[in-house]
Amino acid sequence: MAPRIATSAAEAVSGIHDGSTVLIGGFGNAGQPMELIDALMDCGATDLTVVNNNAGQADAGLALLIKERRVKKVICSFPRQSDSWHFDEAYRAGEIELELVPQGNLAERIRAAGAGIGGFFTPTGYGTMLAEGKETRVIDGKGYVLETPISADFAIIKAQRADTLGNLVYRKTARNFGPIMATAAKKSIVQVSEIVAAGELDPENVITPGIFVDTLVTIGGTK
Amino acid sequence: MAPRIATSAAEAVSGIHDGSTVLIGGFGNAGQPMELIDALMDCGATDLTVVNNNAGQADAGLALLIKERRVKKVICSFPRQSDSWHFDEAYRAGEIELELVPQGNLAERIRAAGAGIGGFFTPTGYGTMLAEGKETRVIDGKGYVLETPISADFAIIKAQRADTLGNLVYRKTARNFGPIMATAAKKSIVQVSEIVAAGELDPENVITPGIFVDTLVTIGGTK
Amino acid sequence: MSEYTSTDAALSRDEMAKLVAADIPAGAFVNLGIGQPTNVSNFLTTEQGVTLHTENGMLGMGPVATGEDIDGELINAGKIPVTELPGASYFHHADSFAMMRGGHLDVCVLGAFQVSQEGDLANWHTGAPGAIPAVGGAMDLAIGAKQTWVMMGLFTKAGESKLVEELSYPVTGLGCVSRIYTESAIFVIDQSGVTVRSTHGITFEELAERLPIELIRGA
Amino acid sequence: MSEYTSTDAALSRDEMAKLVAADIPAGAFVNLGIGQPTNVSNFLTTEQGVTLHTENGMLGMGPVATGEDIDGELINAGKIPVTELPGASYFHHADSFAMMRGGHLDVCVLGAFQVSQEGDLANWHTGAPGAIPAVGGAMDLAIGAKQTWVMMGLFTKAGESKLVEELSYPVTGLGCVSRIYTESAIFVIDQSGVTVRSTHGITFEELAERLPIELIRGA
Numbered sequence: 001m002a003p004r005i006a007t008s009a010a011e012a013v014s015g016i017h018d019g020s021t022v023l024i025g026g027f028g029n030a031g032q033p034m035e036l037i038d039a040l041m042d043c044g045a046t047d048l049t050v051v052n053n054n055a056g057q058a059d060a061g062l063a064l065l066i067k068e069r070r071v072k073k074v075i076c077s078f079p080r081q082s083d084s085w086h087f088d089e090a091y092r093a094g095e096i097e098l099e100l101v102p103q104g105n106l107a108e109r110i111r112a113a114g115a116g117i118g119g120f121f122t123p124t125g126y127g128t129m130l131a132e133g134k135e136t137r138v139i140d141g142k143g144y145v146l147e148t149p150i151s152a153d154f155a156i157i158k159a160q161r162a163d164t165l166g167n168l169v170y171r172k173t174a175r176n177f178g179p180i181m182a183t184a185a186k187k188s189i190v191q192v193s194e195i196v197a198a199g200e201l202d203p204e205n206v207i208t209p210g211i212f213v214d215t216l217v218t219i220g221g222t223k
Numbered sequence: 224m225a226p227r228i229a230t231s232a233a234e235a236v237s238g239i240h241d242g243s244t245v246l247i248g249g250f251g252n253a254g255q256p257m258e259l260i261d262a263l264m265d266c267g268a269t270d271l272t273v274v275n276n277n278a279g280q281a282d283a284g285l286a287l288l289i290k291e292r293r294v295k296k297v298i299c300s301f302p303r304q305s306d307s308w309h310f311d312e313a314y315r316a317g318e319i320e321l322e323l324v325p326q327g328n329l330a331e332r333i334r335a336a337g338a339g340i341g342g343f344f345t346p347t348g349y350g351t352m353l354a355e356g357k358e359t360r361v362i363d364g365k366g367y368v369l370e371t372p373i374s375a376d377f378a379i380i381k382a383q384r385a386d387t388l389g390n391l392v393y394r395k396t397a398r399n400f401g402p403i404m405a406t407a408a409k410k411s412i413v414q415v416s417e418i419v420a421a422g423e424l425d426p427e428n429v430i431t432p433g434i435f436v437d438t439l440v441t442i443g444g445t446k
Numbered sequence: 447m448s449e450y451t452s453t454d455a456a457l458s459r460d461e462m463a464k465l466v467a468a469d470i471p472a473g474a475f476v477n478l479g480i481g482q483p484t485n486v487s488n489f490l491t492t493e494q495g496v497t498l499h500t501e502n503g504m505l506g507m508g509p510v511a512t513g514e515d516i517d518g519e520l521i522n523a524g525k526i527p528v529t530e531l532p533g534a535s536y537f538h539h540a541d542s543f544a545m546m547r548g549g550h551l552d553v554c555v556l557g558a559f560q561v562s563q564e565g566d567l568a569n570w571h572t573g574a575p576g577a578i579p580a581v582g583g584a585m586d587l588a589i590g591a592k593q594t595w596v597m598m599g600l601f602t603k604a605g606e607s608k609l610v611e612e613l614s615y616p617v618t619g620l621g622c623v624s625r626i627y628t629e630s631a632i633f634v635i636d637q638s639g640v641t642v643r644s645t646h647g648i649t650f651e652e653l654a655e656r657l658p659i660e661l662i663r664g665a
Numbered sequence: 666m667s668e669y670t671s672t673d674a675a676l677s678r679d680e681m682a683k684l685v686a687a688d689i690p691a692g693a694f695v696n697l698g699i700g701q702p703t704n705v706s707n708f709l710t711t712e713q714g715v716t717l718h719t720e721n722g723m724l725g726m727g728p729v730a731t732g733e734d735i736d737g738e739l740i741n742a743g744k745i746p747v748t749e750l751p752g753a754s755y756f757h758h759a760d761s762f763a764m765m766r767g768g769h770l771d772v773c774v775l776g777a778f779q780v781s782q783e784g785d786l787a788n789w790h791t792g793a794p795g796a797i798p799a800v801g802g803a804m805d806l807a808i809g810a811k812q813t814w815v816m817m818g819l820f821t822k823a824g825e826s827k828l829v830e831e832l833s834y835p836v837t838g839l840g841c842v843s844r845i846y847t848e849s850a851i852f853v854i855d856q857s858g859v860t861v862r863s864t865h866g867i868t869f870e871e872l873a874e875r876l877p878i879e880l881i882r883g884a
Contacts, residue, residue, distance in 0.1 A: 001473030002495065027721045027746035027758070031739055053801075081801040091797055100798050103720065104762030104805030108340070111759040115544030116590065117331070118344035118360070118367040124805045126768060127839040129790075137341070139371075143839070144341040148362075165497075165506075165533035169427065173721050174738040174753060179757040183548060199532030205428045206394065206535035207757070209505050211475050211497070211550050224713065225694030250502045250539070251525035252518055303580040314578055323579055327543030327586035334540040338763030339809065347547060347586045350620040352571075365826035366620070370789050388725075388752035389717075395536060396503050397519040402538040406767060422751030423628065430538070434716070434725045434769050 001168040005195065005211045009039035012189050012217040016040060017155050021049040023110065023150075023181040024062060025157035031174035033191045035159040037061040037221045040156065042074075047069045051110070051150055053103065053177065055079035055087040065115045066090050075150060077103035100130060105147050107180060113149035114183025114212075122147050155185035159208065163201050165209030175207065182212040189215040225434045226389040228418065232262035235412050235440040239263060241379050246333065246373075246404040247285060248380035251277075254397035255416045256381040257406040258442045260284040263379065269293045274333070274373055276326065276400065278302035280312040290315050298373060300326035323353060328370050330403060336372035337435075345370050348389025378408035382431065385415045389433030398424050398430065405435040412438040450664030455649035456629040462597055464489040466555060466627050469595075470496055474552035477501065477658065480524040481588060482597045491550045492582045499551055501583045506534030543583070546590035554591035556584070558623075559615045560608050563659040565623040567596065568615035580610045582611035588619030602629035607657045609633065609640070638662065669883030675848040675866035681816055683708045685774060685846050688814075689715055696720065698806060699743040702774035718770055720789045720802045722761045725753030758837065760787035762802070765809035771812035775803070775819045777842075778834045779827050782878040784842040784854045786815065787834035807838030820846035826876045828852065828859070859882065 013036055016022060022040070026032030027115050041064055048071045055074045055159035056063030067086040079087050079098060090096040101109065102124045112120055121144035125131045135146040157178040160171040168190060170178055182188040190213055229235035231405030236259055239245060245263070264287055271294045278297045288294050290309040300308050302321060305343045313319040316406030324332065325347045335343055344367035380401040383394040389407040391413060394402055405411040413436055452571075457465070459482060467489035470476055477499045478484050487509070490496050498507040498524045505652055507522060508529035511565040516527040543553065560568040569575065569586040578612060588594055598608055626633040632643040633652055654661050676684070678701060686708035689695055695719045699704050706728070717726040717743045725749035735746040751880060756764075764770065779787040789803040790796065807813055812848050817827055828845060845852040850872055851862040860881040864872055873880050 021732050028740055030744075033740070047780070062425040078801040079810040088797060092795075098797075100800055102800050102804040103758075103802040104766055104809070107762050108338075108541065108766075109756040111544075112343075114548045114550075115331070115549030116346060116549060118346065118365070120335075120343040121341035122766070123339060123341065123808050126808075127785075128804060128836045130800065130804065133533050138343040142341070146503060147850045163533055167533060167535055170755075171427070172739040172749070173719070173723055173735065173741075175755055175757050176722050177758045180759045183544070183550070197532075201533075202428075203504075203506070203530060203534040204394070205425075209535040209537065209545070210533065211499075232711040239831065251521055253502070253521050253525075254519070301580045301582040303578040311578060315576075321578075323580050323581055325585040325751050326539075326583040327547055327590070330539035330543050331547075334763075337767045337769075339766030339768060345547065346589050349589070349615045350566075351585060353581065353585070386752055390752060390754055393536075395520040395530070396500070397516065398536055398538050399503050400539045403540045406763070407770070420751075424752075426723075426725070426749060426753040432764070433752065434718075434724060434764065 002164060003210065006215055006217040009035040009191065009217055009219065010042060012036060012215050013039045013043055013156065015187065016043060016045045018045055019150040020045060020154055021051070023155040023185055024050055024052040025178045025181050026052065027173070030178045031158050031178055032061065033156045036156040036189060037171070038192050041065055045178045047072050049073040049075065051075040051078055051136045051152060053106070054081065055084055057081060063087065066096060069095055071096060072099040073099065075099040077101055077106050093186045102130060107177065109147050109150040110177070111180045113151035114148060114180060115150060119146050120148065120150050121145065122197065130134040132175055135172060137216045150184065151184040152210040153187065155181040155188040157188065157190050159180050159190055159192050161194045161196060162197045162213070162216050163196050165198045166213030166216060167201050167206040168208035169201060169205060170207055179208050182208045187214040188212055191217050191219045194218065225387060226433065227438045229438055229440040232258040232414065232440055232442065233265060234267055235377065236258060238410065239266060239268045241268055242270045243268060243377055244274070244375040246375045246378040247273055247275040248378070248399065248404050248409055249275065250396070250399040254381050254399045254401055255284065256379045258286055259379040259412060260415050264288055264440050266302065270295050272296040272298065274298045274362050274375060276300055276329070277304065278307055280304055281306040294317055294319060296320040298324060300324055300329050306406060308343065313322045313405040324355060330400065332370050332373040333400070334403045334408045336374035337403060340372060342369050342371050344368065373407065375376060375408040377412045378404040378411040378412065380404050380411065380413050384414055384417045384424070385413065385436070385439050386419050386421045388421045389436030389439060390424050390429040391431035391436065392424060392428060393430055402431050405431045410437040411435055414440050414442045417441065451644045452649070453646045462627050462629065463655050465632065466595065466597060470494065475499055475550065477554045477587060477591065479548065479554070479556040481557045483557060484486065485654065486555055499545065501538060501542050501546060501587070503537050504534060506531045541657070543586050546586055546637055549590065549592055553593050553595060554587050555595045555597060556587060558596045560610050560613050561623050561626055562598055562610055563620065563640050565621045566613050566617045567594070567623050570612045571616045572617045573616045584618050588622045593624050594622045595625040595627065596623050597627045599656050600630045609659065610658055611659050617618040669861070671868070672864045678704065679847050681848065682787060684692045684851065685814065685816060687712065689772055691780050694769065696765065696770050696806060696810065696827050698773070698775040700776045702776060703743065705774055718764065720765060720806070722755060722756050722758060723751045762805050762859055765805055768809065768811055768824045770810040772812050772814060773806050775806055776816045776829065778828050779831050779832050780815055781829055782847055782859050785832050786813070786837045786838045786842050787832045789837045790835045792835045803837050807841045808840045812843050813841045814844040814846065815842050816846045816865045826875055828878065829876050
């Protein structure tokens, strides 16, 4: 189905409901769908499980969702930062659950969900406290941990440009988690700088095929 | 290391030795590195294990390697075709071993080798004779089979264009197995229509980063 | 699902393909298997906005290529030259099968040797002694899409039903088929059992007589 | 591996970075961790032809961006704006960590809290009560590259060796470190044990006295 083209970020995220699991793209500010996160803040959905590389920074975006106790659980690789004070406070108060995942396992688990893989053996984390309680196996003399897919109700991500069929291209290191998150969610909501006609993107250069995109919204270009 | 640029297909494959496991790209004729396969035929290496979607067609390429009994084992999804007579004869004579793998599992096993995954649970093949003897598991009510990575000594593949650092772009459905095979072999040997200077390929559009390419050879463009 | 209907004549192959095409939801992403299912593409309308996937690495596949449009590097899974529609995209084999296995395709249409009343599919191997097995993407296609539909003749040359209680041919995928289109009837398989949606050149009662499984008459 | 050498003064941070840079093989693909390792890039020569990987999705990373070159969508793993060299490429996070985990990078240089004589690495978590854990890519980097090298101060502020018999900090990766660059000595870890390649501002004998593990003097 060609994606719905929303007229605002608020309309784009309007389906996100209480209790949803939401994949949020971005690594640092690069690729972070700021306007969609702000709209998620405004829409009022609560009891969210959020998957992101981090757990919010300073007083914006995901950090505000955490400050308002709208996030019951964060799955991420790097929650603690110099400016992660809202997460730190919620965590120390026992008001947010944290699932800490090595970054490469986080990416591979998201990819596995989109690819219909039931689980996979990864060497990352073997012999560490992040493997505690998980199944492990030695294969050809090397230790591996069994990791499971991370699927979600929604993904909110940022791309550079889309066509009307939802095909996406990204820009530089803003690509990061976007392509895999789009595959792992029931509904993918994407903010882009520009939507062009089908046929305007070179089929060889499409990074995310439109099959993975459900909603598009144009937000003023960033560069 | 920037790839070696060979002056001929013969020079490009000269490192392939008796007993090597070789991934061969292509789906039908699209993406099939015909000149490299011919050179492999000429170089005399034998006792090969070959991974390809098929097991040779008519009287060319892989079919000739099989006819000459240079291939001890084929790992593929679709050996039997109307013109696979050399494979059929070798197989019926008990002179070639066949490991039959569903096409998606074949692709995912090659990808797993390149990605350092020790094994993965796939729903494809569950409950079928191709899962016999393999570990299975029911996860969230769905049956899965544990599949293992397929790594190799060499990959011989075809791309459209390379830069001098080995970055590759492909053309249409000739892309098929090339990008994943390049990641799964100790040495990847790639035939291209053209080698351009580093910086001539748009970094956003590179499909195979040069880190996966060891040898390049230019073969007259196909289109 | 439409109401139970009946026609006097058995369906031709084109009529079957036309019915399948009409049942594909607007905007669906679809993979059409090699053989009869490929014919379905000839009956899809532009208004339906269906996007075709080919497992050798493409979404947005257009019609079979002819004349100057033939390009050996643009082929479908049956290795036939095809064309590219605006908004197409290319990807490698692992991504293509991840797309399928991950449940992103809405419908996959396949041929079959047999389908069981539980929706088990046999379509890759006769199991005959001496036959060289070849599976291709059959097992991936069978279990990957949200819905797997089958097109087949309902009876063997010997007159035996190919819709069976249990498969006698080797399994391709378990519990995956939800609809079967045949020249004599169209079946829907779900939790409640096997429902006959329509009959063609045969009555429901005659069909119930000839098939070895319990049938529900569509409402 | 060069012969055993000794200098009178401890190495400065820049001298350590320079030695690491000189040890990186020509043409290598390298990931430099956050902190001290990042400094290594300042001492790589053009002739070396080293390609830098950043795990947030890029090969061919250039120097830190300044002035007009600063682009918020082109950053390294430390979230610092960087530049792009000719022949660079971008890829998504799963592909980037597959590249690492699959053993395609030649060298990864990391900081550390502790390294054990078996090459076990601790660099992600102090294990202190109340500390909020954060791992990032540390565990992937530790075990992914063909070789993992560590840059660290050899002694804690309290004067205790950070090269230890067994880790007391939480593990990042087991048996992964093959070289350690410190201000006082450079160590090589392999099957034969821990070899001291050079000492700086300390003699081999003094070092052997202060470290809790058996040391081999480089040839």
